[in-house]
Structures are given as structure tokens and as C-alpha cells.
Amino acid sequence: MFNTNRIAFVRGLLIAFIFCSLAISASAQETPKAIISNIISTVNSRNTSQAIEKIYLQTDKPAYQAGDTLRFKAYLLESTTLKASKKSGIMYIEIANDSSKLIKRIMAPVDAITYGNIVLDEKDMPQGTYILRAYTSWMRNFDEAYIYSKPFYFSKVADNDWLINYNAHTEKNTDAYKVQLALKFNSLDAGPVGLREMQLKLTDGKRTWLKSNVNTDMDGLVNVNFELPEKADFKNLSLTMRDLRKREGNRSLVMPLAFNRPQNIDLQFMPEGGSLVAGLPAYVAFKAINEDGRGTDVSGSIYNNKQEEVATFNSAHKGIGAFHMLPQAGEVYSAKIKLPDGSYKSFPLPAVKASGFVLKVSNPFKSDSIVVFIAATPDIATTTNNYYLMAHTRGMVFYGALVKFNNGIAKLLLNKKTLPGGILRLTLIGADKKPLNERMVFADYNNKLNIIISANKAIYKQRDSVALNMKVTDVYGDPVEGSFSLAVTDDGQVKTDSLKNSSIMSYMLLTSDLKGGVEDPGYYERSADDAIKWQDLDRLLLAQGWAVYNWNDAISPTKPMPYAAEPEFLITGRVTNVFNKPVSNSRITLLSKKPMMVTDTITNANGVFTFKDILPSDTAVYFIQARNKKGKSNNVGIEMDEFKPPVFTPRAERLIPWYLNADNSKLSIVKNQITLKQNFETITRGKVLKEVQIKSKRIIKDSKNLNGPGEADITIDDEQLQKAGRTTLRDLLYKNVKGFGPVANKFGVIYYRIRTQLAHIIIDGVDIDFLKPDGVRPYDYFNQYLDYYDAEEIKGIEIMTKSANVSAYTNRFVDPMAILWEHAFIEVTTRSGHGPFMKKSIGTYVFRPMPINIPKQFYSPKYSLNPTPNMTDIRSTIHWEPNIITDKDGKATISFYTADAPGKYTIIAEGADLDGSVGVKRESISVEKR
Numbered sequence: 001m002f003n004t005n006r007i008a009f010v011r012g013l014l015i016a017f018i019f020c021s022l023a024i025s026a027s028a029q030e031t032p033k034a035i036i037s038n039i040i041s042t043v044n045s046r047n048t049s050q051a052i053e054k055i056y057l058q059t060d061k062p063a064y065q066a067g068d069t070l071r072f073k074a075y076l077l078e079s080t081t082l083k084a085s086k087k088s089g090i091m092y093i094e095i096a097n098d099s100s101k102l103i104k105r106i107m108a109p110v111d112a113i114t115y116g117n118i119v120l121d122e123k124d125m126p127q128g129t130y131i132l133r134a135y136t137s138w139m140r141n142f143d144e145a146y147i148y149s150k151p152f153y154f155s156k157v158a159d160n161d162w163l164i165n166y167n168a169h170t171e172k173n174t175d176a177y178k179v180q181l182a183l184k185f186n187s188l189d190a191g192p193v194g195l196r197e198m199q200l201k202l203t204d205g206k207r208t209w210l211k212s213n214v215n216t217d218m219d220g221l222v223n224v225n226f227e228l229p230e231k232a233d234f235k236n237l238s239l240t241m242r243d244l245r246k247r248e249g250n251r252s253l254v255m256p257l258a259f260n261r262p263q264n265i266d267l268q269f270m271p272e273g274g275s276l277v278a279g280l281p282a283y284v285a286f287k288a289i290n291e292d293g294r295g296t297d298v299s300g301s302i303y304n305n306k307q308e309e310v311a312t313f314n315s316a317h318k319g320i321g322a323f324h325m326l327p328q329a330g331e332v333y334s335a336k337i338k339l340p341d342g343s344y345k346s347f348p349l350p351a352v353k354a355s356g357f358v359l360k361v362s363n364p365f366k367s368d369s370i371v372v373f374i375a376a377t378p379d380i381a382t383t384t385n386n387y388y389l390m391a392h393t394r395g396m397v398f399y400g401a402l403v404k405f406n407n408g409i410a411k412l413l414l415n416k417k418t419l420p421g422g423i424l425r426l427t428l429i430g431a432d433k434k435p436l437n438e439r440m441v442f443a444d445y446n447n448k449l450n451i452i453i454s455a456n457k458a459i460y461k462q463r464d465s466v467a468l469n470m471k472v473t474d475v476y477g478d479p480v481e482g483s484f485s486l487a488v489t490d491d492g493q494v495k496t497d498s499l500k501n502s503s504i505m506s507y508m509l510l511t512s513d514l515k516g517g518v519e520d521p522g523y524y525e526r527s528a529d530d531a532i533k534w535q536d537l538d539r540l541l542l543a544q545g546w547a548v549y550n551w552n553d554a555i556s557p558t559k560p561m562p563y564a565a566e567p568e569f570l571i572t573g574r575v576t577n578v579f580n581k582p583v584s585n586s587r588i589t590l591l592s593k594k595p596m597m598v599t600d601t602i603t604n605a606n607g608v609f610t611f612k613d614i615l616p617s618d619t620a621v622y623f624i625q626a627r628n629k630k631g632k633s634n635n636v637g638i639e640m641d642e643f644k645p646p647v648f649t650p651r652a653e654r655l656i657p658w659y660l661n662a663d664n665s666k667l668s669i670v671k672n673q674i675t676l677k678q679n680f681e682t683i684t685r686g687k688v689l690k691e692v693q694i695k696s697k698r699i700i701k702d703s704k705n706l707n708g709p710g711e712a713d714i715t716i717d718d719e720q721l722q723k724a725g726r727t728t729l730r731d732l733l734y735k736n737v738k739g740f741g742p743v744a745n746k747f748g749v750i751y752y753r754i755r756t757q758l759a760h761i762i763i764d765g766v767d768i769d770f771l772k773p774d775g776v777r778p779y780d781y782f783n784q785y786l787d788y789y790d791a792e793e794i795k796g797i798e799i800m801t802k803s804a805n806v807s808a809y810t811n812r813f814v815d816p817m818a819i820l821w822e823h824a825f826i827e828v829t830t831r832s833g834h835g836p837f838m839k840k841s842i843g844t845y846v847f848r849p850m851p852i853n854i855p856k857q858f859y860s861p862k863y864s865l866n867p868t869p870n871m872t873d874i875r876s877t878i879h880w881e882p883n884i885i886t887d888k889d890g891k892a893t894i895s896f897y898t899a900d901a902p903g904k905y906t907i908i909a910e911g912a913d914l915d916g917s918v919g920v921k922r923e924s925i926s927v928e929k930r
Contacts, residue, residue, distance in 0.1 A: 032386050032388070032402040033402075035386075035388070035431075036388060036390075036400035036401070036402070037400075039388075039390065039397065039400060039433070040397045040400055043392070043395070043396075043397050044396055044397055046558055047080050047395040047396055048080065048396075049558060050558055050561070051078045051079055051080045051081075051085075051087075051395070052078075052079040052080075052139065052142050052146055052395075053076060053077070053078060053079065053085045053087060053088060053136055053138055053139050053146075054076075054077050054078070054079045054082075054146070054148075054507075054508060054512055055074055055075065055076055055077075055091065055134045055135065055136070055139070055148040056074070056075045056077075056148060056504045056507050056508060057072045057073065057074050057075075057093075057132065057134055057148060057150065058072065058073045058075075058485045058487065058503075058504065058908075058910045059071060059072050059132070059150070059152070059487075060072075060487045060489070060877045060880045061487065061489050061494045061496070061876065061877055062152060062494070062495070062496060062497075062501055063152055063153045063154070063155070063494070063495070063658075064120050064152060064153075064154050064155075065154070065155055065156060065157060065673075066120070066121075066122035066154075066155070066156035067120070067122070068120050068876075069117045069118065069119050069120065070095075070117065070118045070119075070120055070132070070152075071115075071116075071117045071487075071858065071877070071880050071882065072093070072115060072116060072117070072118075072132075072882075073113065073114075073115040073485035073882040073883075073910075074091060074093070074108070074110065074113065074114045074115065074134055075112070075113055075483075075504060075911075075912055075918075076088060076091060076110050076112050076113070076114075076136070077112070077508065077912065077914070079146075079394050079395065079512075080394050080395050080396045081394075081396070081916055082394075082420075082447060082508055082912070082916045082917070082918065083914060083915050083916050084111075084112030084914040084915075085112060086112075087136070087138050087565040087567070088110065088136035088137065088138050088565050088566055088567065089109060089110060089111065089566060089567045089568045089569070090107060090108070090109060090110065090136065090137065090566040090568070090569055091107070091108045091109075091110040091114060091134060091135070091136055092105060092106075092107055092108075092134065092135055092136070092137075092850075093105070093106050093107075093108055093116075093118070093132070093133070093134045093853070094106070094132075094133050094134075095118065095120075095125075095130050095131070095132055095133075096130065096131045096133065096648070097125075097128065097129070097130055097131070098128065098129040098130070098131065098151075098650060098651065098654065099205070099650050100131070100647075100648050100649065100650040100651075102645070102731070103124055103125055103130065104118060104124070105645070105725075105850060105851075106118065106850065106851050106852065106853045107569075107849070107850045107851065107852045107853065108852065108853035109568075109569065109615075109852070109853075110136075112483075112914050113483050113883075113914075114853070114855075115485065115855050115882035115883060116853035116854070116855045116856075117853075117855070117856055120154060122156055125154050127154060127155045127156055127253075127254075127657070128153070128154065128254065128657075129151055129152075129153055129154075129654060129655040130151070130152055130153075130154050131149050131150070131151055131152075131651055132149065132150045132151075132152060133147060133148065133149045133150075133648065134147075134148045134149075135147045135148065135646075136565070136566065137563045137564065137565060137566045138561070138563060138564070138565040138566075140562075140563040140646055141561040141562060141563050144648060144649060145515070146512070147648065148507075149648075149651060150502070151651060151653055151655055152655075153655045153657065153658065155657070155658060157658075157670055157673055157674060158188075158674070159188055159189040159674045159678070160187055160188065160189055160190070161187070161188045161659060161670075162185055162186065162187060162188070162193060162241075162253060162659060163185070163186040163187070163188055163659050163662055163667070164183060164184070164185060164186075164241070164253065164255060164659055164660050164661075165183075165184045165186075165660075165661050166181065166182065166183050166184070166255075166257075166660070166661065167181075167182045168180070168181050168182075168257065168258075168259050170228075170259050170261055172263070173227070175229065175230055176227045176228060176229045176230060177227065177228045177229075177230065177259075177261075178225070178227055179224075179225065179226050179227065179228050179259075180223070180224075180225055181223070181224045181225075181226075181257075182221070182222075182223050183221070183222050183223075183224070183241075184219070184220050184221050184222075185216055185220040185221075185222075185241075186220055188670065188671070188674070189674075191220075192216075192218065192219045192220030193216055193220045194216055194217060194218045194219060194220050195215065195216065195217070195218065196215065196216045196220075196243065196245065197213060197214070197215050197243075197244040197245065198213070198214055198215070198216065198222070198241055198242060198243055198244060199211070199212070199213050199214075199240075199241070199242045199244055200212050200213075200214055200224060200239060200240070200241055201239070201240040201242075202226075202228075202237060202238070202239050202240075202257065203237070203238055203240070204232050204233035204234075204236045204237050204238075205233065205236045205238070206233065207232070209226075209228055209229070209232055210224075210226050210228075212224065212226070213244065234259055234261075234264070234291055235291055235292070235293070236654075237256065237257040237258070237259075238254055238255065238256055238257060239254070239255050239256075239257045240252055240253070240254045241253050241254075241255075253657075253659065255657055255659075255660045256654045256656065256657075256660075258290075258291065258292040259291060260290040260291050260292055260296075261291060262339045262340050262341075263339060263343075263345060264290075264291050265288055265289070265290060265296060265298065265337070265345070266288070266289050267286060267287075267288045267298060267335065267337065267347045268286065268287055268347075268543075269284055269285070269286045269335065269347070269349050269350060270284070270285045270286070270287075270542060270543055271283070271284045271285075271350060271358075272284070272285065272322075272358070272359065272360055272361070272439060272542055273357065273358055273359030273360070273428075273437035273438065273439050274359075274437050274438055274439075275350065275353050275356055275357075275358070275437065276327040276333075276349065276350055276351070276352045276353065277327065277352070277353045277355065277356040277357065277358050277375075277377060278327055278328060278329035278330075278352050278353065278354055278355075278377070279326075279327070279328070279329065279377065280326075280327070280356075280358040280375045280377065281324065281325075281326055281358070281360075281375075282324070282325050282326070282327055282358060283322060283323075283324055283360060283542075284322060284323055284324075284325060284349070285320070285321070285322040285539055285542035285543040286313060286315075286320070286321055286322065286323075286335075286543065287319055287320050287543040287544070288315060288319035288320075289319055292654070293517070293653065294318075294319075294519060295315075295317075295318030295319025295320060295519055296315075296319045297315045297319060298313075298314075298315050298319065298337050299312070299313065299314040299315070299337065299338075300312070300313060300335050300336050300337035300338065301313070301335070301336055302323070302325060302333055302334070302335050302349065303333065303334055303335075303336060304328070304331045304332075304333055305330075305331055305332055310325055310326075310333070311323050311324065311325040313335070316535070316536060316539060317523075317536040317539070317540075318519045318520065320536070320539050320540055320543050321539060322539050322542060322543075327352045328352070329352065329354055330352075331352055332348075332351070332352075333348075333349040333352070334346045334347065334348050334349060335347045335348075335349060354377075355377040355379050355380055356376070356377060356380070356436070357374055357375065357376050357377075357380065357387075357428055357436055357437050358374070358375045358376075358437070359372070359373075359374055359426065359428055359437035359438070359439050360372075360373040360374075360375070361373075361426065361439050361441050363441045363442070363538060365531040365534045365535070366531075367416070368415065368416055368417060369413055369414060369415055369416060370413075370414040370416060370424070370441060370443070371411065371412075371413055371414075372389060372411070372412045372413075372414065372426060373409060373410070373411055374387075374389065374403055374405075374409070374410040374411075374412075374428060374437075375408060375409050375410075376405055376408050376409075376410075377408070378408060381405040381407075381408040385430065385431060386402060386403075386430075386431050387402075387403040387428060387429070387430055387431075387436070388400060388401065388402060388403060388428070388429050388430075389401050389403055389412055389426060389427070389428055390426075390427050390429060391414065391419075391424055391425065391426050391427075392424075392425050392427075393419065393420045393422055393423065393424050393425070393443065394420075394422065394423075394513060396420075398418075398419055398420065398424075399414060399419075403428065416443050416444045416446070417444075417446070419443040419444070419446065420443065420446055420447060420916070421443060421444055421445050421446040421447030421448060421509055421917075422442070422443060422447060422508070422509035422510065422513065423440050423441070423442060423443070423509070423510065423513045423514070423541065423545070424440070424441050424442070424443040425438065425439075425440055425545075426438065426439045426440070426441065438545075439542075439545070440541040440542075440545030441538065441541060442510070442527070442537050442538065442541060444528070445475070445505075445509070445528045446475055447508075447509060447916055447917045447918060448475060448505065448509075448528075448917065448918070448919055449472055449473070449474060449480055449482065449911070449912075449913060449917050449918060449919025450472065450473045450474070450475070450477075450919065451470065451471075451472050451484075451909050451911075451919045451920070451921035452470070452471045452472075452473075452921070453468055453469070453470055453907060453909060453921055453923045454468070454469045454471075455467070455468055455469075455923075455925050456468075456469070458926075459925075459926050459927075459928055460898050460925060460926065460927045460928070461898070461927065461928055461929070461930045462867075462869035462898060462899070462900050462901075462902060462927060462928075462929060462930050463863040463867040463869055463873065463897055463898060463899070463900065463930075464897065464898045464927070465863075465895065465897055466879075466895060466896050466897065466898060466925070467893060467894075467895045468486075468893065468894040468895070468907070469891070469892075469893055470484070470486075470884065470886065470891065470892045470893070470894065470909065471886075471889075471890050471891050472484070472886050472890040472891075472911075472913075472919065473890055474913075474917060478890075479886075479888065479889045479890030479891070480886060480890045480913045480917070481885070481886050481887065481888060481890065481913065482885075482886050482911050482912055482913035482914065482917075483883070483884070483885060483911055483912060483913075483914060484884040484885075484886065484892070484909055484910065484911030484912075485881065485882045485883070485884065485909070485910055485911060486879070486880075486881045486884060486894055486907065486908070486909045486910075487877065487879070487880055487881075487907070487908050488877070488878040488879040488880075488896065488905050488906070488907050489876060489877055489878060489905065489906050489908075490875065490876050490877075490878055490899065490901055490903060490905060491903055491904040491905065491906055491924075492668075492669065492672045492676075492901055492903040492904075493669060493672060493673050493676070493874075493876035493901070494669070494876050494877070494906070495665065495666065495669055496906045496908065496922075497522070498522045498525075498922055499520045499522045499523045500520045500521075500522060500523075501521075501522050502521045502522060503521075503522060503525060503908075503910055503920040504910045504911065504912065504918045504919070504920055505525060505910075505918050505919060505920045506521040506522060506524060506525050506920075507521070508918050509918070510524060510537075514540075514541075514544050514545065515544060515545075516544050517653060518540065518544070523536075524536070524537045524540070525920065568612060568613075569612075569614060569615070569849075569852075570610055570611065570612050570614075571590065571610070571611040571612075571614060571622065571624075571640075571847065571849070572608065572609065572610045572611070572640075572641040573588075573608070573609055573624070573638055573639055573640040573641055573845070574603075574606070574607045574608050574609070574638075574639045574641075575588065575603050575607045575609065575626045575636050575637070575638055575639075576607055576636070576637050576639065577628075577635060577636055577637075578635055578637075581607075582603070582605070582606050582607025582608075583603060583607050583626075583628060583636055584603055584604060584605045584606070584607060585602055585603060585629060586602065586603040586607070586609070586626050586627060586628060586629070586636060587600055587601075587602060587626075587627050587631075588600060588601050588602070588603060588609045588611075588624060588625070588626050588627075589624070589625045589627075590611050590622055590623070590624050591622070591623045591624075591625075592620060592621065592622050592623070593621065595615070595617055595620070597614075599611065603626075609626075617852070617854065618851050618852055618853070618854045620848070620849055620852070621722070621846065621847075621848050622846070622847040622848075622849070623844065623845075623846055623847075624638060624640075624844065624845040624846075624847055625843065625844050625845075626638050626843060626844075626845075627843075636843055637843070638843070638844070638845040640845060640847055642726065642790075643726055643850060645726070658670060672901075673876075676871070676874040676901060677874070679871045679874075680871060680872055680874055683870060683871060683872055697709070697710030697711075697715075698710060698715040698717045698796075699717075700715065700717060700718075700795055700796030700797075700798060700829050701718075701795060701796070701829075702795060702829055702833060703795075703796060703798065703827065703829045704762070704764055704765030704827065704829065705798055705827050706808035706809055706812060707800070707804075707805050707808055711805060712798035712799060712800055712805060712827070713799055713800055713801045713802050713805055714736065714737060714798070714799035714801070715796065715797070715798050715799075716732060716736050716796060716797040716798075716799075717796050718795060718796060720736075721791040721792075721794055721795075721796070722791075722848060724791040725791060725792075725848055725849075725850050725851060726790055726791065726792065726848075726849075726850055727790060727791045728786065728787055728789070728790045728791075729785065729786050729787075729788075729789040729790065729794070729797075729828065730783075730786035730787060732791060732794075732797065733786070733797075733826065736797075737754060737799055737826075738755075739753070739754050739755035740752070740753070740754050740759065741753070742779055749777070749778070749779075750777070750778070750779035751778050751779065752778075752779070752782050753824075754799070754801055754824040755801075756822075757801060757821065757822060757823055757824035758822060758823050758824065759782075759824050759825075759826060760809070760813060760814070760823060760824070760825045760826065761782065761785060761826045761828065762809070762813070762825055762826065762827045762828065763785070763789075763828045763830060763835050763836040764828070764829060764830055764833055764834065764835035764836075765827075765835065766835040766836055767813045768781070768782075768785055768836050769813070771836060785836065789828065789830070791848070792831075792846060792847065792848050793830055793831055793832070794828060794829065794830055794831065795829045795830065795831055796828075796829045797826065797827070797828050797829070798826075798827040798829075799824065799825070799826050799827075800824060800825040800826075800827070801824045803820040803821060805825075806820050806821075806823055806824065806825060807820055809823070809825040810823055813825070831846055855882070858877075858879065858880040858881070858882075860879055860896045860897065861873060861897055862897060863897050868930075869900040869929075869930060870900070871900045871901075872900065873899040873900045874899060874900060874901060875899045878896065878898065878899055878905055879894070879896035881894050881896075884909075884911070898927045899927075901927075902927050902928055902929050903926075903927060904924050904925070904926050904927070905924060905925050905926075905927065906922065906923075906924050907921075907922065907923040907924060907925065908920070908921070908922050909921045909922075909923075
């Protein structure tokens with residue numbers, strides 16, 4: 001898509017050189033050179049064919065409010081080369097809450113890049129932390145760590161919101177902790193929240209440990225003392241605070257509660273190369289983290305068996321540091337740190353090996369070379385066994401050499417200019433290709449694009465015209481054609497932290513290749529220009545970089561992947577007869593109103609049909625009809641290939657709400673947001689009146705509701721089901737029916753209930769309990785139906801919980817003498833209408849694919865000369881340009897108008913040449929009053 005840069009050329013020369021220099025005759029295939037050559041060619045061939053894809057999303061801002069639109073630009077690159085990925089043409093983008101429960105999911109066509117927007121509705125999203133995820137079908141074949149995810153905070157700010165400060169002190173008892181919790185409540189607009197009765201509830205996601213009513217004093221203070229058992233999950237504690245005054249309704253806030261007990265600091269030690277070896281100097285990295293998962297500063301000493309101090313250590317950045325020591329045979333080493341209460345805590349160091357290797361790397365700041373020293377104990381250095389040093393970046397091997405010892409030490413030199421940018425894995429392997437030592441280093445920023453942004457003015461006025469000139473070059477200064485995205489935000493409303501926030505550069509070259517999270521990844525972006533940050537980056541790789549690359553797996557034959565890549569959007573399915581045998585040559589017709597189309601195809605010998613070259617809209621609905629050879633539809637069934645959503649592990653990271661222990665910068669932004677909105681409402685003649693809605697009964701067509709049309713306590717109609725898309729019956733009930741879920745009775749038998757009522761599922765008038773086989777647990781039996789049916793197969797759902805609507809159902813399906821309020825009924829009306837007997841649609845199928853992303857242009861107002869600002873233009877995202885293409889000279893121009901709020905704007909530009917290099921640039925401009 002874009003011109004090949006010099007880095008790719010140098011890379012090609014390097015690989016060609018390796019292959020040429022290691023080429024040997026077929027009669028000597030077992031020489032060291034042949035082994036290295038074979039490893040390189042086999043590994044690189046495998047990783048080229050089965051390369052993992054990487055996704056990065058730039059969003060217009062890091063946090064959002066109710067009514068906002070989340071705007072994104074996605075980059076899909078091959079992990080090995082960072083070039084445009086050609087495997088996938090479909091990407092899935094979703095928002096989930098911090099418990100990994102899905103909120104929204106969309107599908108996006110992608111050709112290495114795509115962009116779009118997601119409207120954030122407060123009805124679906126209570127205030128809290130959410131996760132933005134993106135992945136392709138191909139990415140599901142690999143570790144979940146490769147799935148792109150980014151946390152963001154969603155809130156609804158009002159002038160009477162609470163501000164909460166807290167301080168927690170814990171004291172260890174025998175099997176519990178005594179907790180002293182001090183809370184201070186303030187209102188954003190009116191000082192202390194005093195003389196207020198509140199309910200506090202403390203949970204850890206599984207159990208409730210505290211539920212108490214308290215009263216704040218005149219200053220909004222309240223002190224709570226309680227005991228918390230040691231078995232409580234301290235990492236996931238949340239405190240819910242609810243105002244009990246009637247006129248406040250159900251006003252409540254939820255905040256994460258972190259104790260960070262010093263005695264629970266986790267301190268881990270990682271020797272360089274992986275092992276402590278007796279008699280060989282060691283460089284040992286360490287990482288200290290609190291209970292909240294964040295790094296914490298520590299200092300201490302290392303002691304031997306005799307409690308003699310042999311080394312000291314101090315953390316340098318985010319709890320990470322390193323120190324030197326000389327391990328001795330037979331010694332057991334431990335580290336001690338002093339706690340705030342004056343006591344000490346000990347941590348063991350890894351065991352000392354009697355023999356082995358030490359791999360030491362020297363990668364000085366601004367140097368052109370990486371020097372690798374390998375030291376071996378005498379018993380190993382004097383053997384005739386062969387050992388090899390291999391170096392690879394993102395799975396592609398760029399260096400291989402036979403290790404030759406001289407007096408127990410081998411020295412090898414790598415030229416960084418011939419290596420790709422990012423993390424370089426150095427692995428020492430034996431003849432059996434098993435790893436003995438491993439070390440990660442940051443090779444350099446050879447894949448970095450230099451982005452220059454210059455403004456046409458030094459200072460702008462309100463509603464002024466802005467022209468930004470962008471120029472992009474590679475590391476050699478040559479112009480680059482590429483794809484870029486740019487966000488401009490108002491510093492008075494949006495807080496962008498360049499140190500904490502990740503970028504396409506820090507993600508593609510660093511964090512996506514490291515195991516575990518990296519705190520404040522933006523900090524390391526400038527390490528190429530800062531000697532201290534360069535050293536901190538090296539310590540980070542020491543502390544988190546030993547992953548043991550499996551060379552045997554890398555050279556073994558490729559295996560079929562369970563998830564195929566999706567080059568394009570397809571509608572596929574299978575046609576079978578009443579005996580579940582495939583129906584070949586069946587004519588399948590597909591009709592659609594939006595977009596308007598009619599097309600058909602024929603099933604193959606296996607009864608499979610495929611529709612391709614279809615571009616669905618964001619709310620596409622397809623009517624699919626199958627006919628047998630006689631042209632009839634009543635004895636054939638359609639089974640569609642449906643998207644089966646992955647289940648992701650909840651992220652451990654918890655974002656701190658803006659209202660909790662807020663600093664002045666946060667408060668300033670929030671107050672400014674409120675002031676701007678209040679001024680806007682005043683100027684536009686007050687708040688918009690709430691719409692008065694006259695609710696009518698929602699009728700489910702063809703429903704077998706025993707109470708008559710529309711007679712239900714909760715109704716989920718066709719309109720809601722269309723919006724739900726591929727949502728399962730289980731998720732539909734969880735989302736729309738409060739209190740629905742599995743509950744065990746006193747005998748341990750699990751039943752589904754709606755609050756305290758036993759739930760019965762009726763499908764097209766048939767109670768599924770009538771079909772339950774003997775010996776099957778009710779819970780397992782219900783799960784079959786909850787997971788099988790989804791919104792596409794359902795016309796409507798009616799829930800009966802109140803006695804008036806439950807009565808007819810208990811008389812029909814339960815003992816007539818049953819107590820009405822102990823039972824609830826869920827009437828499901830399916831599109832097939834055949835009840836729980838049928839497992840497929842007969843002859844016809846209404847197919848609603850996942851909503852597909854249709855990019856919408858960002859609205860940017862245009863003003864005439866000398867406009868009059870009236871504070872009605874209060875954009876927080878001043879401008880969003882997702883599709884900037886630089887020309888052959890590496891140039892592009894972006895234009896927009898400033899808004900009404902004076903102050904500073906932050907500009908963030910990110911992008912890629914789609915040929916192996918990425919870049920990011922942050923700038924700012926100032927806006928003054930007219």
C-alpha cells in the first residue's frame with residue numbers, strides 16, 4: 001500500500017546474508033552452521049505463515065461522559081513485521097464492564113485500517129470502569145494477552161455530585177483485620193455533605209462483608225470500624241454508599257477500596273538470563289507491587305545463610321530496580337525490607353545452581369551495538385557440546401551464532417542498525433534446542449516514524465480557523481506515505497496524560513510483547529532521548545521479560561487453527577432434511593430491505609451455502625429461504641453459522657473514579673465541564689423539558705400468553721430484540737429481568753429464580769419441564785435452552801411475576817394449590833413457533849448479523865470571519881480526523897475551528913506506514929479570548 005522503507009531493505013539484506021553465510025552442502029547437514037541455518041529458515045517460515053495479528057486503537061480521548069461518542073481508528077498489523085495484515089478483513093470491537101460482561105459489540109470491515117464511532121448510552125452503562133476490546137477471528141487462536149484491550153472511565157457529572165476522600169488503616173488480628181475507615185463527603189457545589197444518613201455496603205464481588213447505616217457529622221465526616229476476614233478478596237473490594245434520604249431517590253456511588261497493606265507487598269526477583277549460578281557474577285532485577293497491582297518503592301538488603309549482608313537494593317521506577325551480587329555454592333539468599341511499623345519482611349531469592357550459564361547484556365544509551373557476554377561454569381565451558389545464541393524480534397529470527405568459550409566466557413556483538421525496532425529476545429539454546437538462558441533488550445527505535453506538526457499561528461482566538469501541517473519521515477529523514485489519525489481535545493475538559501497513556505508506538509514495540517501489564521507505558525516512549533528512562537526500560541525488560549521461548553514448538557510442523565481468518569463478511573449455513581441429512585442443490589434465496597437486495601445460491605454436496613460480496617448496513621436484516629429439489633420449504637431446516645463470542649478474563653486493573661481522592665487538576669476539569677454546560681443551558685433558554693411518554697401495552701405477535709395480549713409484568717419486544725442482535729436468551733434475561741439467576745436451595749440443588757420466585761420457562765406455550773429427562777439437574781437442563789436460543793430466533797419474551805399474571809400459569813403448569821408468589825413464568829415466543837421441540841428454523845430464517853460499523857464524519861463547525869463567541873460551542877473533542885493520508889512528500893494538512901472555551905488544546909497524532917514503522921506525536925496550541 002505504501003513504499004518500502006530502508007529498514008525493510010536492511011532487514012532483507014541481513015536475512016539474505018545469514019542464509020548465504022550459513023549455506024552448506026547437503027552432505028554436512030549436522031554442522032553447527034547447518035543447524036543454525038535450519039532453525040532460522042524453519043522458524044521464520046512458520047511465523048510468516050501463522051503470524052499473530054496485532055491491533056491498536058487510537059481513541060479521541062481517554063475518558064467519556066454520558067451522551068458522548070467514542071471515536072476510534074484501528075490499525076491491524078502483522079506482529080512479525082508490523083506491516084499491514086492481509087489475513088483478516090473483519091474486526092470485532094466491543095465494550096465490556098470491569099467484570100467482563102458485554103455491553104456493546106460491533107463488527108467492522110478492515111483493510112489494515114478502519115475507523116468508526118460508538119455512542120455511549122447511560123441506560124446501558126452505569127458510571128464506572130469499562131474495557132474497550134478489539135480482535136479478529138484469527139487472533140482467537142492465540143493467548144488472550146494478544147487481544148487489544150484498553151480501560152476507560154465513563155461518568156455523568158453534575159454540579160451536586162459528591163467528592164469522597166478516604167483513609168483506611170488496618171491492624172492484623174488472629175484471623176482477621178481490624179479496619180478503621182475514615183470517609184469525608186463533600187458536594188461539588190455546596191461544601192460538606194453533613195448530617196446525612198447513609199448506607200455503606202462493602203463487597204469483594206462474591207460476598208458482602210459489611211452493611212451498615214451511618215450518619216455524617218457537620219463536616220461530612222464519618223468513621224467506621226469493622227473486622228474484615230483474612231479470606232476476603234482484598235484486591236476486589238468495593239464500597240457502595242447510598243443516600244437514605246427519601247428525596248434523594250436511589251442516589252449512590254461505588255468506589256474501589258484499596259488497603260495496600262505494607263505487609264502484603266509482593267516482591268519478586270529475576271536474575272539476568274534466568275538463573276543464579278555459583279561463582280558467576282549476577283545482575284538481579286526485582287519488582288515490588290502493592291495489593292492494587294501498582295508498583296511501590298522499596299529498599300532493603302540481601303543476606304546469605306549466616307545473615308551477612310551481601311548486597312543492597314533500591315527501586316528506581318514504579319517498584320522496579322536491579323542490583324549486582326556474586327552467588328556462592330551452597331548458599332540460600334533472602335531479601336529483607338523494613339515495613340512502616342518497624343518490622344521486617346523477608347523474601348527468598350531464586351535457588352543458586354551449582355553449574356550453568358549466565359547471560360549478561362550491555363546495551364548502553366545511544367550505542368550502535370549490543371554486547372552479549374555468556375559465562376559458563378568450568379564443567380560446562382570445557383565440554384565439546386555446542387551451544388547457540390539466537391535472537392528474534394516478534395518471532396522472526398534475525399541472528400544466530402555458535403557460542404565459543406574462551407576461559408569460560410564468550411562475547412558476541414550485534415549491530416542495532418541491522419535489527420528491527422522493539423524488543424529483541426536473546427536465547428541461549430543447546431543442541432537439543434531447549435532454552436538455557438533468555439534475556440530481553442530493547443534493540444532501538446528503528447521502526448519509529450518522526451511526525452512533525454506545525455500550526456499556522458502562534459496563538460488562536462475563539463472560533464478561529466486552525467491549519468495544521470503534518471510531515472512524516474523515517475529514521476533516515478526520508479518522507480513517508482502512511483495512514484494517520486489525529487485527535488484535538490480541550491485541556492479544560494479532557495485530561496490527557498502522555499506518561500500513563502499508551503500509544504501505537506509503545507504498544508506495538510513494547511507492551512504487546514511483554515507478559516503482564518506495564519504501568520504508565522507512555523513513560524518509556526522517550527527513552528531514546530533520556531538516559532534515565534533508557535535504563536528504566538532495560539530494568540523493566542529484566543523484571544518482566546523472561547518468558548522462555550519454545551524453540552521446539554517454533555520448528556515443529558504447523559497445526560490447523562480452530563479459528564479461521566475472515567478475509568471478508570460472509571453469510572453461511574447448512575440445509576438439512578428431517579433426518580438431519582444434508583440437502584444438496586437446495587436453492588437458497590436471500591432477501592433484504594436494508595440494504596435492498598435479492599440474491600440466491602445453491603447448496604453444495606454437504607448442504608452448505610455461502611453468500612459473499614455483501615456489505616450490510618448497521619442494522620441489516622436478512623430473510624433466508626431454503627427449498628428442496630421439489631421447490632418446497634416445509635421439510636428442510638436451516639442452520640446458520642453464528643458468531644460464537646469469546647469469553648474473556650476480567651482485567652485486574654481498576655481505574656480510580658474522578659470523585660475519589662480527587663486532586664486539584666481533576667477537580668478543575670470537572671468544575672469547568674459543569675460551568676460550560678450550565679452556561680450553555682442558560683444561553684439556550686434553560687434545560688430541555690423531559691419528554692412525556694404515554695406507554696401502551698406491547699403486544700408480542702403469535703404469543704401463547706395465557707393472560708392475553710400484552711398482559712405481562714415485563715415485556716421484551718421485537719424492537720429490543722433487533723437491537724440485541726446475537727444476544728443469547730440467558731443474557732437477555734440477565735439484562736432485562738432484575739434478580740434473575742441461579743440460586744441453590746437448602747439441599748444444594750441449583751434452580752433459576754427471579755429474586756425469590758422459582759423460574760419456569762415456557763416456549764411457544766410448552767413448559768420445558770415437561771421434556772426434562774430423568775436424572776438431569778434442573779440447572780443443567782435450563783442452561784441448554786438459555787444458551788441455545790438467541791434474539792434472532794425470538795419474537796418476544798414476556799415475564800410474569802405478579803400474582804395477577806402468574807395465576808393462569810400455575811393453574812396450567814404447576815400444582816393448582818401452589819403459592820402464587822413462589823413462582824414466576826417466562827413466556828418465550830419463537831419465530832419458528834414450534835416450541836422447544838425444534839432445534840432449527842424450518843424452511844426460513846430471519847438473520848440479523850452483528851451491527852456493522854458505518855463510519856460517520858466528525859462534525860466540525862465552520863465560522864465566518866470575526867465570529868462572536870457565545871459559549872454554545874463547548875466541544876471537548878475539538879477535532880477528530882481518523883483518515884489522514886500523507887502524500888509522496890510525507891505531508892498532509894488538517895484544518896478545523898476552535899471552540900468557545902479559551903485555554904490549551906492537546907493534539908495527538910498516531911499512525912503507521914503499514915510497511916513496518918509506527919509513530920506518535922503530541923503537540924499543543926493555545927486559544928485566547930477575542
